[in-house]
Amino acid sequence: MANAPVFQNYINGEWRGSSTGDTVASVNPANRHDIVGIVPNSSRDDLESAVAAADAARTSWRKLAGPARGQLLYKAADILESRIDDIAETMTREMGKTFGEAKGETARGVALLRYYAGEGMRKVGDVIPATDASALMFTTRVPLGVVGVITPWNFPVAIPVWKIAPALVYGNTVVWKPATETAVTAAKVAACFHDAGLPAGVLNLVIGSGSVIGQGIADHPGIHGVTFTGSNAVGKRIAQAALARGAKYQLEMGGKNPVIVLKDADLELAVNATISGGLRSTGQKCTATSRVIVEKEIFPAFREKLLEKIAALKVGDGMEASTWLGPCASESQMETVLGYIRKGVEEGAELLCGGERLQEGKMADGFFVAPTVFDRVTPEMTIFREEIFGPVLALVQAENLEEALRLANDSEYGLSASIFTRDIGSILTFIQDMDAGLVRVNEETAGVELQAPFGGMKNSSSHSREQGTAAIEFYTAIKTVFVKG
Numbered sequence: 331m332a333n334a335p336v337f338q339n340y341i342n343g344e345w346r347g348s349s350t351g352d353t354v355a356s357v358n359p360a361n362r363h364d365i366v367g368i369v370p371n372s373s374r375d376d377l378e379s380a381v382a383a384a385d386a387a388r389t390s391w392r393k394l395a396g397p398a399r400g401q402l403l404y405k406a407a408d409i410l411e412s413r414i415d416d417i418a419e420t421m422t423r424e425m426g427k428t429f430g431e432a433k434g435e436t437a438r439g440v441a442l443l444r445y446y447a448g449e450g451m452r453k454v455g456d457v458i459p460a461t462d463a464s465a466l467m468f469t470t471r472v473p474l475g476v477v478g479v480i481t482p483w484n485f486p487v488a489i490p491v492w493k494i495a496p497a498l499v500y501g502n503t504v505v506w507k508p509a510t511e512t513a514v515t516a517a518k519v520a521a522c523f524h525d526a527g528l529p530a531g532v533l534n535l536v537i538g539s540g541s542v543i544g545q546g547i548a549d550h551p552g553i554h555g556v557t558f559t560g561s562n563a564v565g566k567r568i569a570q571a572a573l574a575r576g577a578k579y580q581l582e583m584g585g586k587n588p589v590i591v592l593k594d595a596d597l598e599l600a601v602n603a604t605i606s607g608g609l610r611s612t613g614q615k616c617t618a619t620s621r622v623i624v625e626k627e628i629f630p631a632f633r634e635k636l637l638e639k640i641a642a643l644k645v646g647d648g649m650e651a652s653t654w655l656g657p658c659a660s661e662s663q664m665e666t667v668l669g670y671i672r673k674g675v676e677e678g679a680e681l682l683c684g685g686e687r688l689q690e691g692k693m694a695d696g697f698f699v700a701p702t703v704f705d706r707v708t709p710e711m712t713i714f715r716e717e718i719f720g721p722v723l724a725l726v727q728a729e730n731l732e733e734a735l736r737l738a739n740d741s742e743y744g745l746s747a748s749i750f751t752r753d754i755g756s757i758l759t760f761i762q763d764m765d766a767g768l769v770r771v772n773e774e775t776a777g778v779e780l781q782a783p784f785g786g787m788k789n790s791s792s793h794s795r796e797q798g799t800a801a802i803e804f805y806t807a808i809k810t811v812f813v814k815g
């Protein structure tokens with residue numbers, strides 16, 4: 331602990347510790363003795379300073395031309411790209427995903443910054459015919475003001491960037507609260523914006539607990555919009571707090587994503603996609619595959635191939651090149667996952683593989699859970715219904731497409747879903763009848779494209795969309811202008 335590097339909040343263009351001096355350690359989930367950094371445990375006073383800085387900066391930032399704001403994002407992108415190895419390694423050490431995945435995610439952050447940098451040059455309104463022929467009527471867009479960004483630990487670069495980049499390019503200033511589990515990665519991302527020359531106060535980073543800083547953002551009258559990704563319970567509290575004071579909000583929450591495998595599917599493709607979609611990032615994606623619904627004729631062959639391939643996966647520290655599956659992101663996440671596994675067994679599902687914490691050799695110091703597959707899962711079971719956020723797959727047999735779709739839609743969530751089949755009729759039925767914001771055919775449930783809208787139906791989101799051109803809807807308000815000469 332004594333030699334661990336110290337990271338600070340970024341407020342009004344300066345690096346500062348918390349006003350109380352309180353700190354907390356960010357720990358490597360592959361090795362609890364490895365302290366990645368010491369970060370502030372901030373107080374409401376720190377949040378007040380950040381909101382004041384964002385408020386002071388917002389008029390001059392809004393008045394800067396869109397292309398000039400975009401130029402700063404291009405610079406931040408170049409800097410992030412030049413630091414890709416360091417930032418990816420930090421991410422792997424803080425939350426466990428493999429270095430390859432962390433590098434891919436950081437590259438996604440670079441691409442997101444460049445995409446939204448380009449938005450600074452694009453149109454923000456339309457000319458609409460007025461009933462008065464001598465008048466000019468058009469729409470323009472204005473920023474919300476100060477935007478609060480509350481982010482989770484599972485995508486510590488991509489999620490913050492897909493919120494911060496559009497917020498900034500459309501003229502808002504930002505107060506960002508990252509998950510403490512990945513606060514060192516967050517400080518390194520904020521440093522890219524600082525080094526790009528972003529004016530003081532335009533982006534502020536406040537590291538602290540959800541209950542103090544997160545809730546503080548949701549409640550703060552000086553914050554005009556709140557964007558959040560995380561659990562349903564917290565998302566709903568944020569929405570209630572924002573609604574109560576008339577602020578705009580946007581929530582991206584859980585999933586219980588199904589893959590349907592029909593009897594004419596390419597089995598090899600379907601098994602590989604189930605493993606990749608369900609177990610990459612240790613199942614800690616809101617888009618992760620978690621219910622695997624297979625037509626009965628091919629169920630035994632699918633199950634055998636799945637188990638054979640899962641047995642060959644190498645679990646370990648994400649920094650080791652041979653590792654395919656890293657640890658859970660924290661001890662509490664591991665305990666949650668093990669709790670769901672116990673519940674699966676208690677409720678009568680058949681455990682086919684995994685099911686336990688891995689503690690051999692160096693893994694004893696980390697939070698590793700063996701990749702786990704349950705068979706004979708029914709819709710009443712907790713592991714069919716609740717988001718687990720771990721390396722756990724639930725297998726269910728279906729008579730036909732109709733039953734598979736009924737099972738797939740039997741969920742409070744509707745984020746992503748996929749189907750494996752070669753039959754065009756089945757594909758079209760799935761596209762029409764699957765209640766999910768993201769439907770994918772012959773591809774895994776996870777993996778979103780930054781230039782397309784992303785969001786869920788039912789309890790998976792606040793019915794809004796992020797990314798692509800959809801982002802402008804949240805980060806701006808339309809102003810309709812009528813000009814009579």
Ligand SMILES: NC(=O)C1=CN([C@@H]2O[C@H](COP(=O)(O)OP(=O)(O)OC[C@H]3O[C@@H](n4cnc5c(N)ncnc54)[C@H](O)[C@@H]3O)[C@@H](O)[C@H]2O)C=CC1
Pocket residue numbers: 480481482483484507508509510538539540541543544545546548559560561562564565567568582583584585615616666717718719
């Ligand atoms: N949709 C997604 O991508 C994610 C879903 N989750 C789900 O949530 C479960 C729990 O993970 P957690 O890290 O505990 O998620 P969480 O929802 O508690 O945390 C997400 C963010 O919200 C903040 N937060 C916590 N309490 C808050 C409050 N009262 N007001 C405002 N902000 C608050 C956290 O500090 C963090 O920055 C996971 O097992 C998973 O099921 C977690 C992370 C991401």
Ligand SMILES: O=C(O)CCC(=O)C(=O)O
Pocket residue numbers: 484485489559614615616617775776777778
């Ligand atoms: O699947 C992806 O690439 C993104 C997943 C995501 O947004 C999440 O887990 O929060």
